[in-house]
Amino acid sequence: MNTFGRLYRFSSFGESHGPAIGGIVDGCPAGVKLDMEFVQHQLDRRRPGQSDIVTSRKEPDKIEFLSGVFEGITTGAPIAFVIRNTDQRSHHYERTKDLFRPSHGDYTYFVKYGGMVDYRGSGRYSARETAVRVVAGAVAQLVLRRLGISIRAYVSQIGELKVQKPYTELDLDRIDDNPVRCPDTEMAKQMYDLVQEVKAAGDTVGGTVTCIISNVPPGLGEPIYDKFSARLAYAMMSINAARGFELGSGFSAAAMRGSQHNDLFYLSDDGQVRTHTNFSGGVQAGITNGMDIYFNVAFKPVSTIFKQQETLSRDLEPVKYIPKGRHDACVVPRAVPIVEAMAAVTTLDFLLLNNAYKNIAGQ
Numbered sequence: 001m002n003t004f005g006r007l008y009r010f011s012s013f014g015e016s017h018g019p020a021i022g023g024i025v026d027g028c029p030a031g032v033k034l035d036m037e038f039v040q041h042q043l044d045r046r047r048p049g050q051s052d053i054v055t056s057r058k059e060p061d062k063i064e065f066l067s068g069v070f071e072g073i074t075t076g077a078p079i080a081f082v083i084r085n086t087d088q089r090s091h092h093y094e095r096t097k098d099l100f101r102p103s104h105g106d107y108t109y110f111v112k113y114g115g116m117v118d119y120r121g122s123g124r125y126s127a128r129e130t131a132v133r134v135v136a137g138a139v140a141q142l143v144l145r146r147l148g149i150s151i152r153a154y155v156s157q158i159g160e161l162k163v164q165k166p167y168t169e170l171d172l173d174r175i176d177d178n179p180v181r182c183p184d185t186e187m188a189k190q191m192y193d194l195v196q197e198v199k200a201a202g203d204t205v206g207g208t209v210t211c212i213i214s215n216v217p218p219g220l221g222e223p224i225y226d227k228f229s230a231r232l233a234y235a236m237m238s239i240n241a242a243r244g245f246e247l248g249s250g251f252s253a254a255a256m257r258g259s260q261h262n263d264l265f266y267l268s269d270d271g272q273v274r275t276h277t278n279f280s281g282g283v284q285a286g287i288t289n290g291m292d293i294y295f296n297v298a299f300k301p302v303s304t305i306f307k308q309q310e311t312l313s314r315d316l317e318p319v320k321y322i323p324k325g326r327h328d329a330c331v332v333p334r335a336v337p338i339v340e341a342m343a344a345v346t347t348l349d350f351l352l353l354n355n356a357y358k359n360i361a362g363q
Contacts, residue, residue, distance in 0.1 A: 004235070005345055007352040010136035014085075015118050016126035022082035023132040025068070025139055027352065030076030032143055034069050039138040043083075045176070045337040046134050053179055053195045053329060060086065061131055079139065083131055098314045099321060103303035110314065127240040127331065130338045137341020140348040148215045149347065153339045155182045155332050156296065157208035158191040159198070167212055167294060181333045199329035202306030206243075207332035209297045209339045213347055216282065218273070218290035220350040227286025228293075228350060235342040236297045241331055244298035248281020263291075288350075297339055302328050 003011040007027045014021030040063065047061040061083055068079030100107040105125035109117045118124065141151060154175045156163045163170070163184045170183045180195065182188040191207075198205045221228035233245045253261055256279075263275035263284075275291055282293035304327040313319050328334065 004133075004136075004238070004342075005349045007356065008140060008345060008349040010132070010345065012129055012132035014129070014132075015124050016085070016128040017118070018085060020082045020084045021128060021132055022080070023136060025079040025081075025136050027349075028068070028074050028076070028079055028139055029143060029352075030074055032074040032139075032146070034065075034072055034074060034139070035142055036063075036072070038142065039063060039135060042134050042138040042141075042337045042341070043131060045181075046131060046334050048328075048334075053192065053199065053333070063135060074139075081135055083135075085128075096321060096323060099319060100312050100314070101303065101321075101323070102309050102311050103300075107312075115314075125240075130240060133239075133345075134337050134341045137337075137344040140344035141340070143348055144344055144351075147351070150214045151211065151340050151343050151347070152214075153209050153211035153336045153343070155180050155191070155207060155336060156210040158182075158330060158332055159194050159205045159207065161187060161191050161194055162208075163187050163210075167210060172212075175336070179333060180330075181336045195330045204301040204303075204305055204328070205330050206241075206299050206301040207330060209299065209332060209335050211295055211297070211339050211343055213282070213293040213343055216288050216290070216293055216347060217351075218288055220347070220354055221283065221285075221287035222350075222353070223286060227283070228288050228346075229281075229283045229286055231350070232283075232293075232295065232343070232346050235346045236295070236339065239297070239299075239335065239338055239342065241299045241302065241335070242297055243300045245295065247283060247293075247295045249279040250281075250296060253279065297335070299332050299335055302331050 002013065003009055009027055010023050010025045012021065012023040043061045043063060064082050066080040066082065068075055068077045106117065109125060144151070152172045152175065154172065158180065163182065165184065172183055174183045174185070175181050178188040178192065180188050180191045182191055195205060229247050232247070236242055236245050249256070249261065261279045263277045263280050265273060265275055268274045273290065275289070278291045280289065281295055282288055282291040304323050304325070306322060308320055308322045310318060310320050
């Protein structure tokens with residue numbers, strides 16, 4: 001499947017070292033002013049070469065819209081776009097093209113597609129594809145803005161270093177003040193130093209991105225197999241290197257009593273139903289309840305490390321190798337706009353679906 005979504009959906013194409021990557025967004029409402037500075041800004045937050053703790057591949061990631069936009073406004077037609085690849089160094093992968101690199105997709109893609117694998121920069125299974133998601137998500141965010149819905153994500157953990165404050169006590173306007181995209185200034189400095197230390201050792205480190213979706217109306221989500229939480233988890237776990245998802249209290253709920261975990265309802269001064277706590281993370285029984293939706297996505301360490309490792313060749317012979325090329329020591333800071341993008345696409349898709357039901361019912 002190379003398509004995500006139902007009413008608001010996008011398809012991606014292209015490989016890491018091909019001439020371009022791109023996508024088609026279908027289902028975007030007409031009449032949305034396309035803020036190109038915002039779309040490009042989101043791409044710039046994801047692109048390689050933006051700081052000394054990420055891969056040095058220099059891709060400008062300049063987007064070219066081919067259809068679906070006229071005089072800066074969406075027309076309701078499919079939005080097609082491309083992003084040219086300009087800084088490929090495919091020769092770095094010649095020496096590993098016949099190897100199954102540890103924890104990469106080399107072996108699994110080789111088995112699935114009968115050996116037809118583009119080995120250059122991991123081809124289709126490269127994180128380069130996520131730039132397409134960022135574009136689709138940025139367009140979705142522009143639609144959500146008109147409805148007062150905002151999405152913010154930040155790095156809350158790198159390695160063993162973890163932000164201890166809840167998101168409600170952080171200044172989320174400071175997320176982009178540092179290369180690791182952590183709004184806790186002191187923790188950000190420690191995280192940066194850790195990534196530099198890991199990089200110098202030829203190793204990699206993982207971490208966690210926390211995301212908050214605010215002002216989502218209650219009632220979004222489809223019983224029973226397409227819950228809002230289930231679709232959100234599906235979206236996040238489709239991101240390269242994602243290894244875990246937790247909504248609200250997440251795994252810590254396993255150690256709590258019901259009397260501690262229950263979110264008690266009350267009527268706010270503005271006449272809205274709210275809960276005193278939000279262990280549910282804004283979703284109950286798979287349907288949004290109007291509170292902030294907050295969740296964590298855990299990312300594994302990047303698989304390419306500059307240390308000698310043992311593996312197998314395509315001929316199933318044991319070999320030792322040390323990779324070459326340009327790679328992230330920690331991919332987590334670049335994952336922030338990707339998480340935001342997938343959250344936006346998921347939310348807008350449910351909003352459109354909910355609105356369709358109301359229109360059919362004559363509400």
